[in-house]
Amino acid sequence: MHINVWQAILIGFVYFLGINAQPWLTTIGTHVIMRPLVNGTIVGLILGKPVEGCLIGAAINLPFLAWISAGGTVPMDQALAGTLGTALAIASGVKPAAAAALAVPLGLLGTVIWVTHMTVDISFVHMADKAAEQGNVKKINFLNIWPPQLIVFLMSVIPVALAVYFGAEPVAHVINILKGRPMDVLSVIGGVLPALGIAMNLRAMNGKGMIIFFIFGFLLTVYSGLPILVVSAFAAFIGYVYMTLYFKNEPTADQQDKSTD
Numbered sequence: 090m091h092i093n094v095w096q097a098i099l100i101g102f103v104y105f106l107g108i109n110a111q112p113w114l115t116t117i118g119t120h121v122i123m124r125p126l127v128n129g130t131i132v133g134l135i136l137g138k139p140v141e142g143c144l145i146g147a148a149i150n151l152p153f154l155a156w157i158s159a160g161g162t163v164p165m166d167q168a169l170a171g172t173l174g175t176a177l178a179i180a181s182g183v184k185p186a187a188a189a190a191l192a193v194p195l196g197l198l199g200t201v202i203w204v205t206h207m208t209v210d211i212s213f214v215h216m217a218d219k220a221a222e223q224g225n226v227k228k229i230n231f232l233n234i235w236p237p238q239l240i241v242f243l244m245s246v247i248p249v250a251l252a253v254y255f256g257a258e259p260v261a262h263v264i265n266i267l268k269g270r271p272m273d274v275l276s277v278i279g280g281v282l283p284a285l286g287i288a289m290n291l292r293a294m295n296g297k298g299m300i301i302f303f304i305f306g307f308l309l310t311v312y313s314g315l316p317i318l319v320v321s322a323f324a325a326f327i328g329y330v331y332m333t334l335y336f337k338n339e340p341t342a343d344q345q346d347k348s349t350d
Contacts, residue, residue, distance in 0.1 A: 090180045092136065092257045094250075099135045100176050101250035103128050107168030108203065109241045125149035125171025125192070132175040145175045148185035149192045166199020173249055180257035206244050210237045302327070 092100075107123040122128050125146045133142015153167040174192025183191065213232045220228040291303070302324075310320050 090136070090182070090257070092176065092180055092253055094254060096135050097250040097254035098246065100132055100172055100253050101246035101248075103131050103135070104168055104172040104249045105242055105245040107172065108166070108199075108245055109238070123168045123171075125153060125167055125175070128168060128171040129175035132172055133179065136176065136179050138179055141179055142175050145178045145185045145188045146171055148189040149174050152189060152193060153196070165193070165196035166203055167196055169199030169202070169249070170196035173252055176253045177257060177260045180253075181260045202244055202248070206237075206241050209240055209244075213237055302331075 103122065106117075107128050122131070126143070126149075127146070129146015129149060130139060130143040133139040133146070136142065149171050150167075153165065153170070170192040174188060174195050178185075178188035178191065213236050217229050217232040220232060291300075306320060306324055309315065309323075310317060313320075
């Protein structure tokens with residue numbers, strides 16, 4: 090599949106939205122568009138294959154289920170894995186499982202972009218400090234919004250657009266060479282990666298009574314025959330009721346402070 094210039098630029102812009110918290114979109118980018126399931130679907134829409142984009146994005150998303158950014162560090166860039174991985178996968182015609190195996194290294198590569206733009210943005214913080222000493226509020230606002238956004242835009246849209254436009258055909262050629270046993274191996278690896286993401290999530294479910302809900306949901310999905318959307322609706326309702334009852338008698342922060350006085 091050939092990806093034209095405008096499609097490549099739009100995919101690069103999707104990555105920009107996913108890697109960055111824009112002031113005009115609050116945290117929609119870093120909490121929603123960053124997810125491969127979401128950005129993969131958007132990439133599929135741009136390429137005219139939304140269903141394939143959703144399936145590939147979902148496969149890429151599974152290894153990143155337990156992804157967390159602590160203190161500004163990013164272990165893997167799931168936004169790059171989702172956008173670039175989905176685009177190259179659709180262009181080369183690989184299956185979702187193999188796409189997940191190909192996208193994980195892209196996520197590791199994306200940390201370079203993240204660290205670079207975070208390092209460059211530090212200079213704007215120092216400029217804002219000097220503006221604060223001068224009492225220049227307008228300059229502080231400007232330095233906190235526009236220069237960092239421009240830097241991230243250039244560092245995200247351009248490389249991804251170039252990679253999508255010039256890299257689609259070479260990747261498709263490599264995929265054709267790997268057809269057969271090598272691609273079967275990649276598919277197996279791609280099938281194991283989701284299990285890793287789910288296992289990491291299960292380790293986090295060590296709260297009192299949490300794991301029982303997971304087991305119940307799994308059994309309900311497998312043996313009830315209900316669609317996953319219906320099961321999810323039931324889960325949301327049960328979760329709301331449980332959390333409401335669980336925290337009903339929990340003391341608030343003000344009550345705890347009063348009890349210590």
